[in-house]
Amino acid sequence: xxxxxxxxxxxxxxxxxxxxxxxxxxxxxxxxxxxxxxxxxxxxxxxxxxxxxxxxxxxxxxxxxxxxxxxxxxxxxxxxxxxxxxxxxxxxxxxxxxxxxxxxxxxxxxxxxxxxxxxxxxxxxxxxxxxxxxxxxxxxxxxxxxxxxxxxxxxxxxxxxxxxxxxxxxxxxxxxxxxxxxxxxxxxxxxxxxxxxxxxxxxxxxxxxxxxxxxxxxxxxxxxxxxxxxxxxxxxxxxxxxxxxxxxxxxxxxxxxxxxxxxxxxxxxxxxxxxxxxxxxxxxxxxxxxxxxxxxxxxxxxxxxxxxxxxxxxxxxxxxxxxxxxxxxxxxxxxxxxxxxxxxxxxxxxxxxxxxxxxxxxxxxxxxxxxxxxxxxxxxxxxxxxxxxxxxxxxxxxxxxxxxxxxxxxxxxxxxxxxxxxxxxxxxxxxxxxxx
Ligand code: GAL
Numbered sequence: 001x002x003x004x005x006x007x008x009x010x011x012x013x014x015x016x017x018x019x020x021x022x023x024x025x026x027x028x029x030x031x032x033x034x035x036x037x038x039x040x041x042x043x044x045x046x047x048x049x050x051x052x053x054x055x056x057x058x059x060x061x062x063x064x065x066x067x068x069x070x071x072x073x074x075x076x077x078x079x080x081x082x083x084x085x086x087x088x089x090x091x092x093x094x095x096x097x098x099x100x101x102x103x104x105x106x107x108x109x110x111x112x113x114x115x116x117x118x119x120x121x122x123x124x125x126x127x128x129x130x131x132x133x134x135x136x137x138x139x140x141x142x143x144x145x146x147x148x149x150x151x152x153x154x155x156x157x158x159x160x161x162x163x164x165x166x167x168x169x170x171x172x173x174x175x176x177x178x179x180x181x182x183x184x185x186x187x188x189x190x191x192x193x194x195x196x197x198x199x200x201x202x203x204x205x206x207x208x209x210x211x212x213x214x215x216x217x218x219x220x221x222x223x224x225x226x227x228x229x230x231x232x233x234x235x236x237x238x239x240x241x242x243x244x245x246x247x248x249x250x251x252x253x254x255x256x257x258x259x260x261x262x263x264x265x266x267x268x269x270x271x272x273x274x275x276x277x278x279x280x281x282x283x284x285x286x287x288x289x290x291x292x293x294x295x296x297x298x299x300x301x302x303x304x305x306x307x308x309x310x311x312x313x314x315x316x317x318x319x320x321x322x323x324x325x326x327x328x329x330x331x332x333x334x335x336x337x338x339x340x341x342x343x344x345x346x347x348x349x350x351x352x353x354x355x356x357x358x359x360x361x362x363x364x365x366x367x368x369x370x371x372x373x374x375x376x377x378x379x380x381x382x383x384x385x386x387x388x389x390x391x392x393x394x395x396x397x398x399x400x401x402x403x404x405x406x407x408x409x410x411x412x413x414x415x416x417x418x419x420x421x422x423x424x425x426x427x428x429x430x431x432x433x434x435x436x
Contacts (some may be wrong), residue, residue, distance in 0.1 A: 001360075003340040008078070009427055020062060023054060024052055024053050024054065024330070024334060025053055025054040025055065025056055025083040025085060025334075026048060026053050026056065026083045026334050027056040027058055027083050027084070027230065028057060028082060028083065028084045028085065028086070028302070028338075028432070029053070029058045029059075029060065029068060029071070029072055029075070029082045029084075029085040029086065029316060030057070030058070030060070030068065030086035031059065031060050031061065031063065031064075031065045031068040031086060032059065032086070033059050033061045034063075034246075034247075034248040034267075034270070034271060035248070035271065035274045036267070036270025036271050036273065036274040036354060036355065037267065037270065037355065038059075038357065039270075039274065039332070040270065040351050040352075040354040040355035041057070041278055042348045043347060043351050043354065044197060044338075044341065044342065044347065044351065045057070047341045047344070047347055048306075048337070048338060048341060050175070051244055051337055051341060053337065053338075054240070058082055058269035060072075062249070063184075063186070063188065063189070063246055063247040064186070064188030064189070064247075064394070064395065065086065065088060066187075066188060068085075068086065069091060072085055072087075074372070075122050076095075076100055076305075078301070079311040080311065081100070081219060081304045081311060082305060082306035083304060083305060083331060083338070084302045084303065084304050084305070084335060084338055085168055085302065085304075085305070085333055086300055086301070086302060087134060087301055087302070087303045088124075088298065088299070088300065088301070088395050088396040088397065089124045089179070089298075089299075089391060089395065089396035089397035089398075090124070090133045090396050090397070090399070090400050090401050090404070091394075091401055092124055092125070092133060092301060092303050092398075093124060093127065093128075093397055094401060095132075095133075096126075096127035096128075096134075096303075096305065096353075097127060097128055099305045099306060099309065100305065100306055100309070100400070101127070101133040101134070101304060101305065101306055101311075102133070102303075102305065102306045102307055102308070102332065102335055103131050103132070103133065103306075104131075104132040104135060104335075104336070104339050105131045105132050105133070106306065106336070107132075107336045107339050107340050108132035108339075111340065111343055113125075113132060113305055113343060113355075116361040116363050117360055117361060117362075118137055118139075118360075118362060118380070118384050118389060119384075120297070120384075120390070120391065121136055121139065121297065121299050121360060124301070124391075124397060125301060126351045130206055133302060133303055133304075134155040134301035134302065134303040135160060135303075135339040135343055136299050136300075136301045136342075136352060136360035137299070137300045137301060137302060137342055137348070137351060137357075137360060138225075138298070138299060138300055138348070138352050138355060138357035138358065138359060138360050139297050139298075139299050139357055139359070139360050139376075139378075139380065140250075140265045140266050140267060140297065140298040140299065140356070140357045140395075141265060141266055141296060141297060141298070141341050141358075141376055142192055142195045142196065142264075142265045142296045142297075142298055142392045142394060143195060143196040143263065143287055143288045143291040143294060143295075143296045144201055144264065144266055144268070144269075144285060144286070144287065144288070145159070145256055145261050145262070145263050145284075145285070145286055145287070145288055146261065146264060146269065146272065146284070146285060146296075146371075147159070147254065147260055147279065147282060147283060147284040147285075147286070148254050148255070148257050148259070148260055148261075148266045148282075148283060148284075149259045149282055149283055149284050150257060150282070151173065151176075151178055151257060151260045152260070152284060153322065154176070155169075155172055155173065155176055157169045157172060157173075159284060159286040160289045161289055161292075162289050162290065163200060163230055163233075163290055164204075165287050165291050165294055167233055167237075170237050170260075173260045173261075174237075178257070178258065178259060179237075179238070179239045179253065179258060179259035180237040180259070180260055180261060180262050181234060181238050181240075181259065181260075181261055181262070181263070182238075182239075182250040182251070182253040182254050182258070182259035182261065182262040182265070183234075183237075183238040183245070183262070183263075184242060184244070184245035184246055184247050184249065184250045185242040185243040185244055185245060185252055185416070186244065186245075186246075186247075187409070187411070188288060188394055188395075189247055189250075189264075189409045189411045189415075190231075190392060190408075190411055190412045190415045191232055191261065191394035191404075191407075191408050191411050191412075192264060192265065192394040192395075193231060193415070194227065194231060194393065194394065194397050194411045195296050195392050195393055195394050196263060196288035196291055196296070197227040197228075197230040197231050197234075198211060198224070198227045198290060198393070199218040199288070199290070199291045199294050199296060199390075200227070200230060200288055200290030200291050201223050201224070201226040201227040201230065201290070202218075202221075202223040202224075202226075204294055204388040204390055205285035206218060206221075206223055207238070207294075207296070207390050208390055209410070210223075210224060210397065211393045211398040212390065212391065212398050213398065214399060214403065214432050214436060216429055216432070216433065218429070219425070219428050219429050220425055220426070220429040221425075224425050224428065225421045225422055225425050226421075227323075228414050228421035228424040228425060229421045231411070231414055231415050231421075232414070232415075232421060234263070234306075234415075235415050235416070247253040247267075247268070248268075248271055250262050250317065251264065251266070251268045251271040251272070252271070254272075254283070255271065255272060257275065257281075260356070263288060265298055265356075265392075266285075266356040266357055266358075266372065266376065267355060267356050267357070268356065269334050269356030269372055270354060270355050270356035271286065271356075273354070273356070278370070279370050279371050279372050280371060285372035285375075288329070289297060293379055293382065293383075294379075294383070294388065294390075295376075295379050295380055295382075295383035295388065295389050295390070296391070296392050297380075297389055297390070297391060297392060297397065298391075298392040298394075298396075298415050299360055299397070300357075300394035301360075302338065302339070302342055303315055304335035305338065307328045307329075307332045307335065307408070308328065308332075328419045328422075331408075343360075343361065345359070345361060345363065345364050348360060348361050348364050349364050349368060352369075352373070353368060353369065353373075358373055358376045358377050360419060362380075362381070362384070366378075393407065399432075402435050403432060403435040403436060405435075406431040406432070406434070406435040407428065407431060407432065407433070410424060410427045410428050410431055413427070414427075
């Protein structure tokens, strides 16, 4: 909260009417708890401190943000929202349409966000009236594979161009005593594999039809069966202890040469860099076979709680009017400052260089990015041009949250059971029809 008053001070203000010391601060809810995530967020903390705000970080552990979303809902229901919160895709639009988010249209217009943020991402930054309600921090891509280069060199293998090649090199990796695929058995991580499998099986048009348009024919097609087939094969490449493993623990297996590859969004790159490793020297980055050039995006955004709404138990509400009102105005100023800091081109660059992502603004030069970053930026440009920049199902940018949760269950069940791919396809069609 912007003006933090202790209960004692508040009582003093009310009774004797003397102004108390004011501390400007912002509270931010997020799920960035891995080493590289925390380091990247620190850039924003320092920027806000330079702008005169103290920073209250409220991390909710759990990659992918599942737990954070639950906590956020509870805080909203309790009337104690933070000033700002990390959010993805459809969640933002849902919250905005419920009137829970602040309007950032003023700062967005002043700074020309419309001109620099790609349209497929803007779709998740605005409410149904077209008002900006979230500040995009970055663009991640989910259809990546991260590999330990020493293992690839030792076995004289190169990045696979087809799924069959992926299976063939995996057999050699296993023979040499390494785990082919580092994986964390959590629903969102399995869903992340599925993003790539669907794209690989059918390409961007199919991906859009099935995962975004939720077209029943595409969902029930032999192409979708192929995607589930890939999932089942990937399942054979993991070690026995994968259940419940966090994504960064899986990345560490590749870093420590226990496992050869991980299929994960480019936040994994942040962990390699944090460990002092360099692309093409210590680790490799390449697209999941069959998805070369395709761009499945996930973008982190910060949305602001609506300062105009009455939050019965928010700290500001303990102040009697007119201070309470003024407090809300100050919150608005702080949120605008935060949004502006996020869209600042030099922040966008500095943050993504640590996080592994690329900037959400398309006007940031690629000069300081490594070859994986440069490739992502070039592929994104092409994908925007050809209208094939598609949102990640796993990370909430393809289908509404309730449908996504239902599909998560089907995908995880398919990955973790011996059922047939044909059955998985049938379940998929059924749950999407019911959840839509
Ligand atoms: C995603 C988020 C990424 C990354 C990942 C793992 O949902 O968008 O920025 O942090 O979770 O925690």
